[in-house]
Amino acid sequence: GNSVTQMEGPVTLSEEAFLTINCTYTATGYPSLFWYVQYPGEGLQLLLKATKADDKGSNKGFEATYRKETTSFHLEKGSVQVSDSAVYFCALRPGSARQLTFGSGTQLTVLP
Amino acid sequence: DTAVSQTPKYLVTQMGNDKSIKCEQNLGHDTMYWYKQDSKKFLKIMFSYNNKELIINETVPNRFSPKSPDKAHLNLHINSLELGDSAVYFCASSRDRDRDNSPLHFGNGTRLTVT
Numbered sequence: 001g002n003s004v005t006q007m008e009g010p011v012t013l014s015e016e017a018f019l020t021i022n023c024t025y026t027a028t029g030y031p032s033l034f035w036y037v038q039y040p041g042e043g044l045q046l047l048l049k050a051t052k053a054d055d056k057g058s059n060k061g062f063e064a065t066y067r068k069e070t071t072s073f074h075l076e077k078g079s080v081q082v083s084d085s086a087v088y089f090c091a092l093r094p095g096s097a098r099q100l101t102f103g104s105g106t107q108l109t110v111l112p
Numbered sequence: 113d114t115a116v117s118q119t120p121k122y123l124v125t126q127m128g129n130d131k132s133i134k135c136e137q138n139l140g141h142d143t144m145y146w147y148k149q150d151s152k153k154f155l156k157i158m159f160s161y162n163n164k165e166l167i168i169n170e171t172v173p174n175r176f177s178p179k180s181p182d183k184a185h186l187n188l189h190i191n192s193l194e195l196g197d198s199a200v201y202f203c204a205s206s207r208d209r210d211r212d213n214s215p216l217h218f219g220n221g222t223r224l225t226v227t
Contacts, residue, residue: 034215038153043116043202043218087153099145099160099168100216105153 002027002094006103009087013080013110021075021106023064023090031092033057033066033073034100038087047075047088080110115139118203118219125193126227133188133222135203143167144186145204145216146178155202161186193226200224 007022025031032051036044048057053068062077073090090103116137125131137144145168146158160168161180175191186203200223204216 036218041220043220044155044204044216045218046215049215089155099157101157102155105155107153 002031002092002101004090004092004101004103006088006090006106008104008106010107010109013108015082015110015112016079017110019075019077019080019084019108021088021090021108023073023075023103025071025073025090025092027071027092027094027101029095030068031094033064034091034093035062035064035073035075036089036091036102038089038105040086044089080108082110082112084108085110116203116205116217116219118201118222120222121220122223122225124225124227127193127195129193130189130191131193131224132190133201133203133224135186135188135219137184137203137205137217139205139207139217141205141207141217142183143206144180144183145206146186146188147202147204147218149200149202149221151199159186159188190224193224195226198224198226 003026005024034049035047037047038044048059050057050066056065064075087105089105091100118135143162145160158172159178164180177189180186200221202221203219206216207214
């Protein structure tokens with residue numbers, strides 16, 4: 001089956017620290033991979049995506065590279081801000097499936 | 113303009129009641145979804161409709177019944193509410209023809225509390 005495994009949170013960092021949130025997946029075929037962010041009290045927003053191996057998705061200083069050999073899509077940011085505090089979800093969409101399969105989410109808190 | 117809108121934002125009700133959540137999208141998307149997010153933030157697909165046709169129906173109690181009057185609307189009706197139904201319910205939509213990499217657009221959620 002299809003599944004996504006994310007590093008467990010919560011993660012607490014100081015402002016300007018380096019962020020890594022690990023994500024690995026299991027899927028049939030060649031899925032598209034996504035990172036979504038959920039700010040408090042809001043719905044999920046697409047942060048970035050990658051649709052094939054070695055693609056790098058990037059947005060708002062966040063990056064993730066689709067690594068087929070390690071079935072990973074780790075999220076990174078070089079210098080986090082307080083406003084990055086949110087829950088981050090890794091997700092995949094395998095082949096022609098319509099729905100996304102989500103990881104369990106990682107709560108990030110950035111302290112000033 | 114709100115792309116995917118859900119109402120109500122909050123819903124507090126007693127066990128045994130019947131309630132509905134409405135969802136509308138103005139993105140022209142073909143496919144709509146209902147996801148349930150539990151207290152640990154875990155998201156699970158419940159239903160999906162494509163052009164008013166049910167295409168995904170996960171293992172969800174029969175008390176939950178989705179209805180799609182047209183491709184811009186997907187409502188969720190819940191009968192005989194139970195304590196375990198308390199969660200945040202998210203509606204989402206996507207464009208079907210770019211299925212492989214088309215992201216889902218989410219509403220802001222409906223927080224259901226059953227007392």
